[in-house]
Amino acid sequence: MAEGRDTTEPRQDAEVSVLDQALWSRFSEDRDLRDFARVWLALQIRQLGTPERATLVLETAQGMIPVANWPKDSRATPDLANGIEEALDKERDVVSGGRILVKVLTVDGEVMGAAAFEFSTPPKDPGHAFRVLNWGIGWLNAAVRRDLSLSDRLEREKQAAVLDVLGAALDAADTRAASIAAATQLARRLDCAQVAIGFLRRRRVRLEAVSDVADFRMDSLFSEKLAQAMAEATDQEGTVLHPRREGMAYAVTTLHAELARMRATGDLLTVPLFLRDRVIGALHLEKRPGEAFDDLDLMIAEATASALAPMLDEKRRADRSALRIGAASLWRQVKRLLGPGYIGRKLVLITLAVVIAFSAIARGDYRVAAESEVQGLVVRSLVSPFDGNVAEQYVRAGDVIREGEPLARLDERDLQIELLRWRTDLSRFEGEYDRALGERNAAAARIAQAEVEQARAKATLVERQIARSALTAPFDAIVIEGDLSQSIGRAVRRGEELFQIAPLESYRVSMEVDEAQLDDIVIGQTGTLVLSSLPDQSYQVEVTRITPRLDAKDGKNIAMIEGRLLETSPQIRPGMRGIAKVDVEERLLIRVWAQPMIDWIRLAIWRWTP
Numbered sequence: 001m002a003e004g005r006d007t008t009e010p011r012q013d014a015e016v017s018v019l020d021q022a023l024w025s026r027f028s029e030d031r032d033l034r035d036f037a038r039v040w041l042a043l044q045i046r047q048l049g050t051p052e053r054a055t056l057v058l059e060t061a062q063g064m065i066p067v068a069n070w071p072k073d074s075r076a077t078p079d080l081a082n083g084i085e086e087a088l089d090k091e092r093d094v095v096s097g098g099r100i101l102v103k104v105l106t107v108d109g110e111v112m113g114a115a116a117f118e119f120s121t122p123p124k125d126p127g128h129a130f131r132v133l134n135w136g137i138g139w140l141n142a143a144v145r146r147d148l149s150l151s152d153r154l155e156r157e158k159q160a161a162v163l164d165v166l167g168a169a170l171d172a173a174d175t176r177a178a179s180i181a182a183a184t185q186l187a188r189r190l191d192c193a194q195v196a197i198g199f200l201r202r203r204r205v206r207l208e209a210v211s212d213v214a215d216f217r218m219d220s221l222f223s224e225k226l227a228q229a230m231a232e233a234t235d236q237e238g239t240v241l242h243p244r245r246e247g248m249a250y251a252v253t254t255l256h257a258e259l260a261r262m263r264a265t266g267d268l269l270t271v272p273l274f275l276r277d278r279v280i281g282a283l284h285l286e287k288r289p290g291e292a293f294d295d296l297d298l299m300i301a302e303a304t305a306s307a308l309a310p311m312l313d314e315k316r317r318a319d320r321s322a323l324r325i326g327a328a329s330l331w332r333q334v335k336r337l338l339g340p341g342y343i344g345r346k347l348v349l350i351t352l353a354v355v356i357a358f359s360a361i362a363r364g365d366y367r368v369a370a371e372s373e374v375q376g377l378v379v380r381s382l383v384s385p386f387d388g389n390v391a392e393q394y395v396r397a398g399d400v401i402r403e404g405e406p407l408a409r410l411d412e413r414d415l416q417i418e419l420l421r422w423r424t425d426l427s428r429f430e431g432e433y434d435r436a437l438g439e440r441n442a443a444a445a446r447i448a449q450a451e452v453e454q455a456r457a458k459a460t461l462v463e464r465q466i467a468r469s470a471l472t473a474p475f476d477a478i479v480i481e482g483d484l485s486q487s488i489g490r491a492v493r494r495g496e497e498l499f500q501i502a503p504l505e506s507y508r509v510s511m512e513v514d515e516a517q518l519d520d521i522v523i524g525q526t527g528t529l530v531l532s533s534l535p536d537q538s539y540q541v542e543v544t545r546i547t548p549r550l551d552a553k554d555g556k557n558i559a560m561i562e563g564r565l566l567e568t569s570p571q572i573r574p575g576m577r578g579i580a581k582v583d584v585e586e587r588l589l590i591r592v593w594a595q596p597m598i599d600w601i602r603l604a605i606w607r608w609t610p
Helices: 022-029 033-048 078-090 126-148 153-170 175-190 222-237 256-261 295-319 322-338 341-361 413-438 442-467 515-520 588-608
Strands: 051-061 061-068 094-096 099-105 110-119 194-201 204-210 241-242 270-275 280-287 363-376 380-383 386-393 405-408 468-470 475-480 499-505 505-514 526-531 534-553 555-565 575-590
Touching: 033 051, 033 078, 033 110, 033 126, 051 078, 078 094, 078 099, 078 555, 078 575, 099 126, 110 126, 126 153, 126 295, 153 175, 153 295, 175 194, 175 204, 175 280, 175 295, 194 222, 194 295, 204 222, 204 280, 222 270, 222 280, 241 256, 256 270, 256 280, 270 295, 280 295, 322 341, 322 380, 341 575, 341 588, 363 499, 363 515, 363 526, 363 588, 405 499, 405 534, 505 515, 505 534, 505 575, 526 555, 534 575
Parallel strands: none
Antiparallel strands: 051 061, 051 110, 094 099, 099 110, 194 204, 194 280, 241 270, 270 280, 363 505, 363 575, 380 499, 386 405, 405 468, 475 499, 505 555, 526 534, 526 575, 534 555
16 A cells, blocks of 8 residues: 555645554554554544544444544543444434544444544534544445455455555645645556546536646647546546446447547546535546556546545645635525525525615614713812811712811811910000000000001901811712811811812713714704613703814724703712713614715725725
């Protein structure tokens, strides 16, 4: 099986994992079924990734028993055993729990075993794993057949030849290289003058590879005739042999005969490449002049075509560009929508068409949505009237206060002492003034009178400061900012802000509008505000001001729009956030929904056009 393969050729990456050379050598040499099964299981594990464990059970003289386990000397877990039992009972492939894949081995319609693989996490693409096992199970199928009929030399040689060809193709990196390697290996194995592989593209066969030829001209007359002969077999979906032998099924060989007349050749054989029930290409073989294909050659050619088709198809899919993959996927969905079946998708498409048609004629309100925040219409700051210390605190941020209600009090003891001093000075100065009048000393009387007035003014000032030591609410309001509960005794400076309050039931709404929708906003428009804390209630707002500045937020520019609440509620508090929707005009529904996308496309076109 290893003959004809260049073991010194560098290994290349491919969509199918490159098989380890030592394992492949053992795989091609092992003749005992149990040894073959162990190597086969190791090769499947290499292609499937890194399953935690795997087990292969086969029908033997002792019944259905495990013949290979991975890791070596391990035993199947209960979940793995249950998956195998379910697959054997149902006689079909099984996916158990998302992590266990079981592939059933069927030989001549009879279940002869199963291969089970357990993964730590569910495979991303179980279908791909089963596709890998589909062509891998063919090798195992061949091994079981060989073991069941050791005297069947033709069967053994056929499987060996097929494995040689597959092994050569697996080492290639892409479809062209794999096709050339497979064609060259098959030509050497069957001693053919030439082997060609072609694929159906738009109902025509195009040559992909010719044995021992890295580059060939598709536009030559012989290449055209060769492609037409291969198409003769694909059109009939059957093997074509020229000249035809007695006992074979009838097939048209006109184009094969024309090809034979172009140059001296021996037998011509073309075998279609089937992928499930669909022809994807053809395998063409030519013998040297005077030579013919024997029965073993025919068996090898048909078996090779059967095994090679799914592998080459996988490589073709892997070689496609992203654009071709997208186009193929789109075309497949179109065929499903227009063809039979897939009722659910058709219903979805019809529903979508009805919705679009309705949106194209129905009209609705176009509204601009904006994140919004409730703010006080007026914000009053209460500051310290003099230098002092905080003595008491009665409210904090969030509290509702009434007019005249105290908020906090500053320590007034120093002021009481100062007031007492000025009152004492006042009494002393009044006594000096009376004494100067009694002595008829006009000058002393005037000086004493001035000192009396000064002391009286100072005392009055201190009295007023003492009266202002208690901070009271100038009107019914809510405390927006300020909490002195942790600052009792702290020194404060004159004019230092202690509280911010806002009047009750007098609010404005600050709305953040995306710059792309700013032109839709006009002063005087009305809308509806729903607050996050009061989602079951809505409040009417009116746009009163459009600020000229833009702010950056979350990667986009927003304009600050101010509005006033046309109705209020005792439950509303400054700082509450929600969503406001400003009514703009009535528009077609499809325009309302599609306008953001249209604006984005216009901007993108403008950005990328020269």
